[in-house]
Amino acid sequence: MKALTLSSFGTSDVLEYTEVNDPVLQANEILVEIKTIGLNFAHLMRRSGLYPMRGVAPYINGFEGAGIVKDNNGHTEFKAGDRVAFADVPFANAALVAVPFDNLVALPATISFEIAASIMLQGLTAHFLTSDSHAIKPGETVLIHAAAGGVGQLLIQVCKILGATVIGLASSENKKEIALSLEADHVFLYSEDWKTNILNLYPDGVDVVYESIGTTMESSIAVTKIFGKVVLFGLAGGKLDIGNPLWIIARSKTITGGDLWNYLTSREERLKRAKIFFDWVMDGKIKVATPTIFKLSEGKKAHDFMESRQSTGKVLMIPG
DSSP: OOEEEEESOGGGEEEEEOOOOOOOOOOOOOEEEEEEEEHHHHHHHHHSSSSSSSSSSSOOOOOOOEEEEEEEEEEEEETTTEEEEEESSSSSSSSEEEEEGGGGOOOOOOOOOHHHHHHHHHHHHHIIIIIIIHHHHHOOOOEESSSBBBBHHHHHHHHHHHTTTEEESSHHHHHHHHHHTTOOOOEETTTHHHHHHHHHHTTOOEEEEEEEESHHHHHHHHHHHEEEEEOOOOOOTSOOOOOOTTHHHHHTOOEEEEGGGOOOSSSHHHHHHHHHHHHHTTSSOHHHHHHHHEEEGHHHHHHHHHTTTTBBBBEEEOOO
């Protein structure tokens, strides 16, 4: 089969589209023929050597995809041709993926492969951030970093469903308009004095900040109210600038981390959480942005596009 691989770590130049062996199924695995693959910032971090990789070189990156069952391997709950998706299975940047039975989710008829690969990881991330890391309550005020990004767009909509007031931060006027179109109540540019703008609107601060940049952490803490919370779920800026930790102590603020893998602990959890998000999409409560799609053989272009910060919404790859 064909796969996007890397034998060393670095820039997108290390990526190679090449022939590799088909997966050898273990007893608990089902073979999936991939139709769409989700590209996420964490995959760029793994390619760069900043996050760990599974397996041995040549490595196959990727954890998220959608496709059809090619071999159910005796698992009668699925049959050949069934439409399925997954969010947390390694080696997804390939034409075929061996998916553990517990990790495989059947797709509703109205959820396309493109939508599935756009929301399985980022949608379930938005869900756990707003239900587990900090359970959003009606009337709360929320600040969302990178509000026009893949997770950011979904976070805006989930927070609005749950009754929160949403403030977004964006890096350009175009991205600001995208966040506003999703009914964010206020959106500020990073080039503005956004900390002052937020405190002018909410002098006591916001209830929760969803922080995915890292270099903005000090300001995120500053705009959080007493007893408020900062949820750190990404480091797109490459490092964490926390400032003076005494402000956290003196103001009784909380910083917590969040990782989807800690919540997808069973098949039941995956199915329950996926159903909630699929239902929101099918009911029209969540709008999924049109993804930017590259062929898997164009993996370098896909990585470069995501690293350019031009993307709004999801970047997908398709076999070929």
